[in-house]
Amino acid sequence: MKVEPLNRSFGAKVYDLSLPNLNEEEVRSIYDLWLEYALLIFPQQHLTNTQQIKFAKNFGALEFDLSPISNVRNDGSIRDANDDDIVKSLRGNMEWHHDSTYMPIQAKGAVFTAHKVPSKGGETGWADMRSAYEGLSQTMKDKIDNLSAYHSYEWSQKERFGHKDPTVSEFNSYGFDIDPKPLRPLVKTHAETGKKCLTIGRHINKIPGMTDQEAQNLARELEEYACSNQEWVYHHSWEVGDAVIWDNRCLMHQASMWDLSEGRIMYHSRIEGDPISEAASNYL
Numbered sequence: 320m321k322v323e324p325l326n327r328s329f330g331a332k333v334y335d336l337s338l339p340n341l342n343e344e345e346v347r348s349i350y351d352l353w354l355e356y357a358l359l360i361f362p363q364q365h366l367t368n369t370q371q372i373k374f375a376k377n378f379g380a381l382e383f384d385l386s387p388i389s390n391v392r393n394d395g396s397i398r399d400a401n402d403d404d405i406v407k408s409l410r411g412n413m414e415w416h417h418d419s420t421y422m423p424i425q426a427k428g429a430v431f432t433a434h435k436v437p438s439k440g441g442e443t444g445w446a447d448m449r450s451a452y453e454g455l456s457q458t459m460k461d462k463i464d465n466l467s468a469y470h471s472y473e474w475s476q477k478e479r480f481g482h483k484d485p486t487v488s489e490f491n492s493y494g495f496d497i498d499p500k501p502l503r504p505l506v507k508t509h510a511e512t513g514k515k516c517l518t519i520g521r522h523i524n525k526i527p528g529m530t531d532q533e534a535q536n537l538a539r540e541l542e543e544y545a546c547s548n549q550e551w552v553y554h555h556s557w558e559v560g561d562a563v564i565w566d567n568r569c570l571m572h573q574a575s576m577w578d579l580s581e582g583r584i585m586y587h588s589r590i591e592g593d594p595i596s597e598a599a600s601n602y603l
């Protein structure tokens with residue numbers, strides 16, 4: 320296989336191998352590369368859904384096997400209405416986040432594949448929370464090292480977009496009903512690399528010891544700082560057939576806007592976090 324690092328603090332493109340036909344040695348090499356680079360991009364793999372699930376399972380048990388991230392209905396028609404709850408969830412994905420910080424156990428990672436891409440836009444961006452932590456001033460490190468935050472998808476989605484009653488909506492309100500909302504340290508040590516990283520993003524709405532406004536301001540300040548340094552951020556322009564895997568413990572991600580009258584079909588497999596390292600502190 321050929322590994323081509325991105326010109327960033329993280330990430331690599333990997334060529335010259337076939338993801339559906341990996342041998343054990345290749346699986347081990349990819350796992351190690353994944354820990355090192357946190358994001359691996361495999362151009363032109365054209366995985367079927369079954370092949371994607373099998374590949375994802377090399378990285379651990381799955382939180383869920385496969386979910387379409389798409390504005391195309393099963394009958395091929397396009398969802399582009401702003402009051403459509405699926406469109407709202409797609410717009411929510413455009414804000415920086417880690418997956419499943421709003422669940423009792425944060426996700427370990429995700430495999431994402433492109434099946435239909437718009438003519439322009441619709442990139443996925445990732446941001447390196449290891450470098451972001453390292454780059455913080457000592458004053459900010461001292462301020463946040465012992466702080467924890469509550470993460471709520473119910474809050475982030477309703478606050479930003481409003482929401483229909485989930486009992487009458489076709490939107491999959493995965494994680495809305497989690498109670499209590501998970502409490503997570505802002506600074507976490509990665510269970511496999513030992514590196515410290517920020518755990519922040521759009522789902523933070525409360526920090527014990529602060530007003531909600533102070534908490535949300537601090538979360539936005541950290542996010543702006545971490546996601547505006549071009550050394551630590553990469554946006555991938557998708558081509559049909561591309562597959563990626565990212566480490567959700569140390570990267571945040573976001574989708575980019577596209578003309579929603581054009582279809583974009585992606586499939587997402589979510590790798591389950593280890594409860595020993597990824598459980599919220601109020602779920603231990």
Ligand SMILES: [Fe+2]
Nearest residue numbers: 412416417418
């Ligand atoms: Fe996500």
